[in-house]
Amino acid sequence: MDEPDRTLPDGYEDQLGHGALTFADRPLLTGTADLDRWQPDVAIVGAPLDINTTNKPGARFGPRALRAEADHPGAYHLDLRIEVFDHLEVVDYGDAMCPHGQSEVGLANIRQRVLEVASRGIVPVVIGGDHSITWPSVEAVAEAHGWGSIGVVHFDAHADTADRIDGNAASHGTPMRRLIESGAVLGRNFVQVGLRGYWPPAHVFDWMQEQGMRWHLMQEVWERGAPAVMADAVAEAMEGCDALYLSVDIDVLDPGFAPGTGTPEPGGMAPADLLRAVRKLALETNLVGMDIVEVSPPYDHAQQTVNNAHRVVMEFLAGLAVRRRDG
Amino acid sequence: MDEPDRTLPDGYEDQLGHGALTFADRPLLTGTADLDRWQPDVAIVGAPLDINTTNKPGARFGPRALRAEADHPGAYHLDLRIEVFDHLEVVDYGDAMCPHGQSEVGLANIRQRVLEVASRGIVPVVIGGDHSITWPSVEAVAEAHGWGSIGVVHFDAHADTADRIDGNAASHGTPMRRLIESGAVLGRNFVQVGLRGYWPPAHVFDWMQEQGMRWHLMQEVWERGAPAVMADAVAEAMEGCDALYLSVDIDVLDPGFAPGTGTPEPGGMAPADLLRAVRKLALETNLVGMDIVEVSPPYDHAQQTVNNAHRVVMEFLAGLAVRRRDG
Amino acid sequence: MDEPDRTLPDGYEDQLGHGALTFADRPLLTGTADLDRWQPDVAIVGAPLDINTTNKPGARFGPRALRAEADHPGAYHLDLRIEVFDHLEVVDYGDAMCPHGQSEVGLANIRQRVLEVASRGIVPVVIGGDHSITWPSVEAVAEAHGWGSIGVVHFDAHADTADRIDGNAASHGTPMRRLIESGAVLGRNFVQVGLRGYWPPAHVFDWMQEQGMRWHLMQEVWERGAPAVMADAVAEAMEGCDALYLSVDIDVLDPGFAPGTGTPEPGGMAPADLLRAVRKLALETNLVGMDIVEVSPPYDHAQQTVNNAHRVVMEFLAGLAVRRRDG
Amino acid sequence: MDEPDRTLPDGYEDQLGHGALTFADRPLLTGTADLDRWQPDVAIVGAPLDINTTNKPGARFGPRALRAEADHPGAYHLDLRIEVFDHLEVVDYGDAMCPHGQSEVGLANIRQRVLEVASRGIVPVVIGGDHSITWPSVEAVAEAHGWGSIGVVHFDAHADTADRIDGNAASHGTPMRRLIESGAVLGRNFVQVGLRGYWPPAHVFDWMQEQGMRWHLMQEVWERGAPAVMADAVAEAMEGCDALYLSVDIDVLDPGFAPGTGTPEPGGMAPADLLRAVRKLALETNLVGMDIVEVSPPYDHAQQTVNNAHRVVMEFLAGLAVRRRDG
Amino acid sequence: MDEPDRTLPDGYEDQLGHGALTFADRPLLTGTADLDRWQPDVAIVGAPLDINTTNKPGARFGPRALRAEADHPGAYHLDLRIEVFDHLEVVDYGDAMCPHGQSEVGLANIRQRVLEVASRGIVPVVIGGDHSITWPSVEAVAEAHGWGSIGVVHFDAHADTADRIDGNAASHGTPMRRLIESGAVLGRNFVQVGLRGYWPPAHVFDWMQEQGMRWHLMQEVWERGAPAVMADAVAEAMEGCDALYLSVDIDVLDPGFAPGTGTPEPGGMAPADLLRAVRKLALETNLVGMDIVEVSPPYDHAQQTVNNAHRVVMEFLAGLAVRRRDG
Amino acid sequence: MDEPDRTLPDGYEDQLGHGALTFADRPLLTGTADLDRWQPDVAIVGAPLDINTTNKPGARFGPRALRAEADHPGAYHLDLRIEVFDHLEVVDYGDAMCPHGQSEVGLANIRQRVLEVASRGIVPVVIGGDHSITWPSVEAVAEAHGWGSIGVVHFDAHADTADRIDGNAASHGTPMRRLIESGAVLGRNFVQVGLRGYWPPAHVFDWMQEQGMRWHLMQEVWERGAPAVMADAVAEAMEGCDALYLSVDIDVLDPGFAPGTGTPEPGGMAPADLLRAVRKLALETNLVGMDIVEVSPPYDHAQQTVNNAHRVVMEFLAGLAVRRRDG
Numbered sequence A, B, C, D, E, F: 001m002d003e004p005d006r007t008l009p010d011g012y013e014d015q016l017g018h019g020a021l022t023f024a025d026r027p028l029l030t031g032t033a034d035l036d037r038w039q040p041d042v043a044i045v046g047a048p049l050d051i052n053t054t055n056k057p058g059a060r061f062g063p064r065a066l067r068a069e070a071d072h073p074g075a076y077h078l079d080l081r082i083e084v085f086d087h088l089e090v091v092d093y094g095d096a097m098c099p100h101g102q103s104e105v106g107l108a109n110i111r112q113r114v115l116e117v118a119s120r121g122i123v124p125v126v127i128g129g130d131h132s133i134t135w136p137s138v139e140a141v142a143e144a145h146g147w148g149s150i151g152v153v154h155f156d157a158h159a160d161t162a163d164r165i166d167g168n169a170a171s172h173g174t175p176m177r178r179l180i181e182s183g184a185v186l187g188r189n190f191v192q193v194g195l196r197g198y199w200p201p202a203h204v205f206d207w208m209q210e211q212g213m214r215w216h217l218m219q220e221v222w223e224r225g226a227p228a229v230m231a232d233a234v235a236e237a238m239e240g241c242d243a244l245y246l247s248v249d250i251d252v253l254d255p256g257f258a259p260g261t262g263t264p265e266p267g268g269m270a271p272a273d274l275l276r277a278v279r280k281l282a283l284e285t286n287l288v289g290m291d292i293v294e295v296s297p298p299y300d301h302a303q304q305t306v307n308n309a310h311r312v313v314m315e316f317l318a319g320l321a322v323r324r325r326d327g
């Protein structure tokens, strides 16, 4: 393989975070040739689709807010003591096109753009958008890594395993069902954390159990603490598959911390716990893709939600950086 | 025809505006038998669909906000000196079902519910939702009153006459094209007021001219004043058709007055002018239906936009009441 | 007793959550005859009175917001594994009339409407309003169940046991004193949880001790954890009375979770703890009424506070449903 | 009369606008002896009472917001070319005490504090609070200047001349009736500007006409322009009385400019017109008192409403300053 | 001169408005070599400096908000009937670096970056930042076009001609004084529109008159209307100089339309008037540079202010486009 | 020493919290002679400087918001059972003047005003402002108590020990470095709690270690709990110095609780923990000064952040009161 060529236009670097508003001030690449030339470890992909949300919309502006509005903290991870971008080459690969009012076109474009990344051995970090975007995103990663060979760890207040909602098979409440039905992910390799509240109904949990899915209710986190639950979740996720995809619905956090989301459910996780849960996964497992979804900026305040989403991605990147550094 | 039966459940009337949150505190009817029994003059229909919006979503919550959040002012119109509901029987006929992520189902249900109203000789007032809901709403009214026989007066910052946007034929930027293509409304019976800004492009205006459509740019309102423009618009609208449908996109107002909308465009009308324009139409023409669209509560503040939308409907109702009273 | 008659008008059921904005999308009943016909287990009563608040007003809009703005989550309780409304018949009984600026009239009307419910053996769930509404609400329940025979469990940052504040005997800071003075509730049957901050002054606590009241400061929750404190509180509450009333001032939560309240006090409970505290009470004790107060929507953001209040009621209902199911 | 003594504590002047948050950074006086010593021309009196509002509360925080949150612009009036405070001695005389939940006590205290000012020949500027505070404020001024001898010019979307609302005789919708009933102001000396919308009902206007009251609907302002209407209003107000009281309900402005108010009504005045209307009155008539009411900070944004209220007072002060300077 | 080379990286064009968040979705150029290669007509320059504001800060986020948050309307100017970017080549040239807390460094960098643009015959459009950025921006343009040879048309509520404020010679209230003192602009070539309120004091206006400056108070706009005033202003501005710089402080608009600014002053212009004033200047005079300043996103709501600022620039660009097209 | 003279002007006491908006409704003193006369234990000093913030500004309004907007809770500390102001004489000593755009002048004035307090043996409580104000504040206290003789306990998400940021030596990210460089505080007497996120970089931590500084990452708080960490921190802080200064950056709290701050970092402390940490310090150590910084009201909501800051000061005062009472 050729050496990567990572030259930037004159003056461009100074504009990152100023005239160039990109995720974490990383360079923007726009075409596959760029990916081939640059050879990044990780590529951010925006998936600004929110028409499959059942309640409050706005997640279409998630990618824009994470690029332009998140409060940037630097990149030296205080707990892991690593300069993240010294050890991990991350680029912003722009958005998949999600034309308004047309779910299928958007989902197909997301799948295509994530595949452009994953098929090159680059780790995609997909920024939603509502949770329906996980369907094409995981399928693209599964296509690159082996259909049925990857596991999923899924943080969410909701299981998102309904069959159809209001007749919609691509709802943000159904993607996990689609992934298991298609065989992209095996039920036994699917682990959920943070479920709570009043949905889905019992028969959906029955179906989940039939698939061998495993889940950890927020009740369990409340009783045992996040570290104990995460120890189990990591162990479960690594049984029978050697690569994982991480899907984080920001509504797994309590709405006190993350008001900017479409289907908030009181009684959720604290950011300190979620960030360390993601960190643990990134340090201890082989993550080959992730998404962060359901950030709805119109309902956010002072970037509370946007910043949590940004730091979730940073923990993911920091963990990957440690693994790259330490081989 | 039988006498109307307008009895309410015991205690219900006291709950209007309290436990019963309906448009203008009018009784909620829910089925066609109710309509037949009650025989109202006007029925409110909610159309909570916003997936065809190109920019900021949220108009799905327009009906809910107009029912539950608008600041109610009483019902004696100070300028027209009429107790509106003494002379016009208005009911709230609930929502058309608009399942998430599925434009076609929602649009069909809107058409059906508006038709239930209009086919009974009841005037529908449709509360959007984004502007795509005008397509089924006008078609239902045209079906009831005669295909191609009604005119439309359309207040908007945007012409909404594109062919397709991003491939979407049911976009909130295309309904007026659909109505003319289908023959539901003849181009010459279509009058627009308030257009401004940077959209649509020139070729769309060419098409509009070919159809015989007429429009009054905001520039003309700025130069001549709203009363002069409205005098022309009313005259134009009444040429060649004896019944009109009124479609008001709340973004015709300047965003200073109506921030809660999806595609705000600076430089718009003032509420004092818009309210009197609607009043003039309601007093001087034969309005057989109306809609108020693009109210997006997540972007509203202190009910500024919701209240303007509410008062637009009240002017419509007040004008109808005067006409009923005065025969 | 006759069989209940729970028929709804044609099309009404479809409109729940759409044209009909009621608590938890339950049917709206408006008169006592309706209650007798329907024979519900629980009836919601709005108490939109906020003129007895010492600081930020707005709680008058609590009932409206809980009906129209709360994000609805479904009704299958994930931890208790029960479809709540399959086992518990809940209706919305509208508002007690609270005419502006007149505390006494509103309080009397609240008492009357709660009594209409409680005297029929229906459990009232009262939605405030400020905390002054607990005075008439508990008295009505006590009147129905036996004066001095019920206990109260009271979650709040504040004891609300002052004699008068600024000369106001019906202040939101005085209802608990009124209840004990009138004998509606005996001091020893009154248990408070979550008190913190800088109010009331020492002599009020002296009076409370003289009455045999018991309280658990937030300091104790911080030291021992909510489960340990709740175990004690439940035991205390059940000493000497076989029926309990639950009063939840939403300001018992930390303002980070519940900003929309009139007298916020930093350092409060987390929603995960409060919800389980209410659940425990509902599962383990005989609750015959409850209120949720001090939700001030003008100070809320993205329904953070409204949703917490809504879920507090849902926990109450879920616990009752389990008890009904399990006999 | 003795010379005024206007010495301030050491360092106090530097703290105006900093540690000392007063209206327009004027010195705070707190007792009648202070008034006698200082001998100001004008004294600001806060009237933080809002329990008589029918709709959105919050005006209790009007005085606080006008002191602490208004954006201060300097004091050289560009159009009138006068340094306002060089020619007019203005002090902040603090608040009348308005204990919560007790309308009568608050209204009596307002009357008392305004009387302390007006009886000394000092012009009171009263900052509400809801419009019910005008009842005691005008009565105090009438008591000082001669019962029935002063006129009132009243800017408002609402006539506020109902008899009772919901049984409340001291409602914010009734003060003008009380003033005429008591004879404090004669009906023919009462002029209203800006009325619009749907309230009060016809019979109230009949009563107003019987009293000889005069009003200018917003419709007239829209047709003739504010300057023409104000010319008439000034002429009318000066017929038959040589001293005027000005009452400005901020909701006379369109809610686009003044969202922070309790009963917003679309279609109101623009600030540029209102400010000049007040200016004209202050320059051309003998104003002996004023109030600015219905500023509700919880519904304000970026001080939009607070600043308009502040500038209304500044115009009043500037006009008085010109009259003092020019004798 | 060589032909311009305007090739973009593969896929970049699709990302404009998506992964690439630039002003009006124009390409981002970052170095002078890029400018030389591309040869644009106009270059946007961000000037994110706000430490010279006397009141509310936040204008540092003006460039970011105009790039990432403005609602984009398309580019066909409805009144002028021109596709703006078909006739005018516009690029985004990123930000001048404005390190925090250091006014002088930021101002120097702004001057340098504007000079890079203007010295190449490219028209700079500078996005503030507070109004202090006009000092270096105009000086750079004057340096390119001839010291003392350009005029300035300045829309603002404030004259910004103080000598020093609080000892600060580079305050946002002093730039116009600096420009005249340095001779960059002659007093007689300086025309101001929209001044109102209570600042600056009389002696500053005396100084302005001595310099031959001309200004049009908002009072004059109120009396004569914006078109009449603009006719005079354009005539005045073109006396004695053949090139103009346009400086627009967004606070010239009424705060009802533009709440997001640091020193709001009620009673300002309407957007419809301001946009046409800018249009007239752009069509009828030789504009060689412009800035738009004092947009403070933390105080904005629903992009009200940001969109007005964006459209002000669009009018400027549209006028230039017409002049280029028509030669 | 003379007896203190604590007489207030007539009527002034009634106006505290009403016409007089001061910290915790304490009397405002404005000059050193006042301090000498009154002889308070503690004096509040506002330090409204925010131009050294790297990200979101607004902290200049911290003092104003803490005086005028905080929700006042009374003064009887429920956990400590003490009426704070019965045992501790606290006054508001107004603001240090911080003229806009001029860091050095503001910092010098802060130092001067704090010295006026501390040099009299009065404990200063300084309300920022951004964290750069800690530099002059601690130096003034050190000057009064002995250069190098006091320790600092510092709660923050950030170490604030950079050398320069963007060339700024007085940045809000550098004050702790300045204090150690100048010898005002010895490195070994500097203890930090709550650090997290991605800043400062490794070499800054190396420098901190060289100075003997000690810090407790948020990671440690997460693992061990706040009480255990605070036990260590108190022990460390009291090694080798007998007087401490407490500096609290409100961003040590999680942004869910404190959104109104300039550089929010997810994953922070809960208010319940922070308040008890401050309480422990105030009870167990000899605190001779404190500051609370980085409260940025434009980004706050419903006083969430302001109230936390207010209660942090109250805990400090309560602890001091206990120590005074108990000798």
Ligand SMILES: [Mn+2]
Binding pocket: A131, A156, A158, A160, A172, A249, A294
């Ligand atoms: Mn999900």
Ligand SMILES: [Mn+2]
Binding pocket: A156, A157, A158, A249, A251, A252, A263, A294
């Ligand atoms: Mn979810």
Ligand SMILES: [Mn+2]
Binding pocket: B131, B156, B158, B160, B172, B249, B294
């Ligand atoms: Mn439209």
Ligand SMILES: [Mn+2]
Binding pocket: B156, B157, B158, B249, B251, B252, B263, B294
């Ligand atoms: Mn439109």
Ligand SMILES: [Mn+2]
Binding pocket: C131, C156, C158, C160, C172, C249, C294
């Ligand atoms: Mn309470």
Ligand SMILES: [Mn+2]
Binding pocket: C156, C157, C158, C249, C251, C252, C263, C294
């Ligand atoms: Mn409470």
Ligand SMILES: [Mn+2]
Binding pocket: D131, D156, D158, D160, D172, D249, D294
């Ligand atoms: Mn009024």
Ligand SMILES: [Mn+2]
Binding pocket: D156, D157, D158, D249, D251, D252, D263, D294
């Ligand atoms: Mn009014």
Ligand SMILES: [Mn+2]
Binding pocket: E131, E156, E158, E160, E172, E249, E294
């Ligand atoms: Mn300016």
Ligand SMILES: [Mn+2]
Binding pocket: E156, E157, E158, E249, E251, E252, E263, E294
């Ligand atoms: Mn200005």
Ligand SMILES: [Mn+2]
Binding pocket: F131, F156, F158, F160, F172, F249, F294
């Ligand atoms: Mn800090």
Ligand SMILES: [Mn+2]
Binding pocket: F156, F157, F158, F249, F251, F252, F263, F294
């Ligand atoms: Mn910090």
